[in-house]
Amino acid sequence: xxxxxxxxxxxxxxxxxxxxxxxxxxxxxxxxxxxxxxxxxxxxxxxxxxxxxxxxxxxxxxxxxxxxxxxxxxxxxxxxxxxxxxxxxxxxxxxxxxxxxxxxxxxxxxxxxxxxxxxxxxxxxxxxxxxxxxxxxxxxxxxxxxxxxxxxxxxxxxxxxxxxxxxxxxxxxxxxxxxxxxxxxxxxxxxxxxxxxxxxxxxx
Amino acid sequence: xxxxxxxxxxxxxxxxxxxxxxxxxxxxxxxxxxxxxxxxxxxxxxxxxxxxxxxxxxxxxxxxxxxxxxxxxxxxxxxxxxxxxxxxxxxxxxxxxxxxxxxxxxxxxxxxxxxxxxxxxxxxxxxxxxxxxxxxxxxxxxxxxxxxxxxxxxxxxxxxxxxxxxxxxxxxxxxxxxxxxxxxxxxxxxxxxxxxxxxxxxxxxxxxxxxxxxxxxxxxxxxxxxxxxxxxxxxxxxxxxxxxxxxxxxxxxxxxxxxxxxxxxxxxxxxxxxxxxxxxxxxxxxxxxxxxxxxxxxxxxxxxxxxxxxxxxxxxxxxxxxxxxxxxxxxxxxxxxxxxxxxxxxxxxxxxxxxxxxxxxxxx
Numbered sequence: 001x002x003x004x005x006x007x008x009x010x011x012x013x014x015x016x017x018x019x020x021x022x023x024x025x026x027x028x029x030x031x032x033x034x035x036x037x038x039x040x041x042x043x044x045x046x047x048x049x050x051x052x053x054x055x056x057x058x059x060x061x062x063x064x065x066x067x068x069x070x071x072x073x074x075x076x077x078x079x080x081x082x083x084x085x086x087x088x089x090x091x092x093x094x095x096x097x098x099x100x101x102x103x104x105x106x107x108x109x110x111x112x113x114x115x116x117x118x119x120x121x122x123x124x125x126x127x128x129x130x131x132x133x134x135x136x137x138x139x140x141x142x143x144x145x146x147x148x149x150x151x152x153x154x155x156x157x158x159x160x161x162x163x164x165x166x167x168x169x170x171x172x173x174x175x176x177x178x179x180x181x182x183x184x185x186x187x188x189x190x191x192x193x194x195x196x197x198x199x200x201x202x203x204x
Numbered sequence: 205x206x207x208x209x210x211x212x213x214x215x216x217x218x219x220x221x222x223x224x225x226x227x228x229x230x231x232x233x234x235x236x237x238x239x240x241x242x243x244x245x246x247x248x249x250x251x252x253x254x255x256x257x258x259x260x261x262x263x264x265x266x267x268x269x270x271x272x273x274x275x276x277x278x279x280x281x282x283x284x285x286x287x288x289x290x291x292x293x294x295x296x297x298x299x300x301x302x303x304x305x306x307x308x309x310x311x312x313x314x315x316x317x318x319x320x321x322x323x324x325x326x327x328x329x330x331x332x333x334x335x336x337x338x339x340x341x342x343x344x345x346x347x348x349x350x351x352x353x354x355x356x357x358x359x360x361x362x363x364x365x366x367x368x369x370x371x372x373x374x375x376x377x378x379x380x381x382x383x384x385x386x387x388x389x390x391x392x393x394x395x396x397x398x399x400x401x402x403x404x405x406x407x408x409x410x411x412x413x414x415x416x417x418x419x420x421x422x423x424x425x426x427x428x429x430x431x432x433x434x435x436x437x438x439x440x441x442x443x444x445x446x447x448x449x450x451x452x453x454x455x456x457x458x459x460x461x462x463x464x465x466x467x468x469x470x471x472x473x474x475x476x477x478x479x480x481x482x483x484x485x486x487x488x489x490x491x492x493x494x495x496x497x498x499x500x501x502x503x504x505x506x507x508x509x510x511x512x513x514x515x516x517x518x519x520x521x522x523x524x525x526x527x528x529x530x531x532x533x534x535x536x537x538x539x540x541x542x543x544x545x546x547x548x549x550x551x552x553x554x555x556x557x558x559x560x561x562x563x564x565x566x567x568x
Binding site: 118 | 219222223225226227229230231232233234249250251252253254255285289290291308311312313314336337338444526527530531534537
């Protein structure tokens with residue numbers, strides 16, 4: 001039987017992008033971060049974060065040495081949180097333009113849907129998370145234009161989902177790692193603990 | 205007491221600056237490539253660049269050809285923005301805020317107030333707080349970096365010596381900044397006031413660096429990086445991303461590799477007639493057009509590389525530098541990447557450049 005980890009080991013994909021910011025947030029919340037650049041480093045993680053950045057660049061790296069296929073099967077069983085480009089990687093469908101994705105989360109994502117950097121914005125809105133309204137930092141953000149039946153929407157912008165969950169997969173089109181509010185990462189760590197508790201119960 | 209999170213004129217908690225820094229965070233661990241046309245931009249994106257810098261001449265050409273180097277033509281910048289989905293940067297001359305206003309209007313994602321272009325102001329840099337678009341600026345030492353940050357820069361890149369393919373000054377500037385940061389961290393509070401004077405930088409920023417042991421904005425590296433090993437070197441010395449200018453697409457000092465494809469607008473010969481394909485339609489060519497496009501081609505060549513060998517070389521360089529930047533600490537991966545490169549720009553030793561011809565001394 002596997003014990004629920006006290007300081008969960010969370011991988012942060014570091015091919016390129018906002019991995020530093022996630023590491024800072026995870027460390028502040030008492031988790032142990034590990035930067036992931038090659039498949040071997042995925043070993044023994046409790047959870048995985050796919051950060052923001054350029055999804056096209058990340059895909060180039062995933063195309064090498066079978067990383068894409070390894071990651072595709074890995075996220076099926078490991079709690080995974082994708083922000084921005086990470087959410088694009090997790091989606092079943094990607095638009096403008098269409099591109100390959102891990103298809104772990106039943107959503108359709110439209111890239112750079114709000115425009116370029118001058119259209120980036122910080123919004124604060126009520127969400128289904130406990131506590132006050134949540135600050136959401138959108139950087140050249142994508143838009144979730146469709147969610148499948150198993151997908152729960154936890155936050156929205158203009159009626160479109162910005163934070164969604166389905167089973168052990170969490171995805172945000174904004175950047176909680178760039179806000180001081182830790183609730184989204186806390187939610188992910190809770191999800192990690194639940195997943196391992198469920199796993200422990202099943203295998204008991 | 206001053207707000208320790210202020211950069212002098214604007215707080216790091218202020219939304220406009222946070223958005224600028226946010227994009228800079230997204231660009232970490234990657235390569236930003238100089239491109240002079242749409243085809244180069246596509247090659248850069250396909251190779252895994254995180255961003256492209258749109259300009260008319262790369263530094264090596266500016267150095268070789270001389271003249272006044274200015275912001276690129278808006279038409280070129282728009283074409284490149286339309287051709288790729290990754291962020292597009294463009295350069296404005298130091299102090300030339302009107303060029304910066306144009307770039308912001310065009311919607312470029314980052315403006316580089318760059319010493320590669322001919323400075324437009326001998327005293328003042330652009331007030332970068334006045335813009336929504338984030339700025340990156342060059343620096344050779346900590347004081348210069350902090351002065352640019354005080355003016356609103358959201359990213360610093362060490363200057364190196366652009367257009368040389370010689371990494372020595374990029375190394376010098378990165379080592380300089382990193383050692384000056386380390387030195388600040390051991391100073392007492394009372395010593396920091398004098399450190400601000402020594403560095404010629406705002407006290408609030410000097411104090412922030414002393415407490416955090418790092419710049420308050422991402423610190424990238426530029427100026428002479430030409431090989432996968434150069435990229436790995438700069439990343440290990442503390443760079444958070446890499447700018448590659450002339451290193452990808454240049455062959456000789458002023459000659460780019462030919463990476464273009466035969467395309468519509470090229471001319472082909474049929475008996476005594478010359479034809480040109482415009483908007484999908486074959487039309488009789490007039491000699492004045494033909495002289496612009498060089499030798500006639502077979503129409504089946506459209507979409508094929510004009511110079512397959514040189515195109516492959518540029519692609520190999522771009523891919524290998526991207527891989528080496530991400531896997532900078534893994535010598536095996538960097539070695540494998542370096543092995544795939546089919547050629548490297550000839551380069552120009554930075555030590556052979558006269559003081560008056562250095563680009564890095566522009567700005568202060």
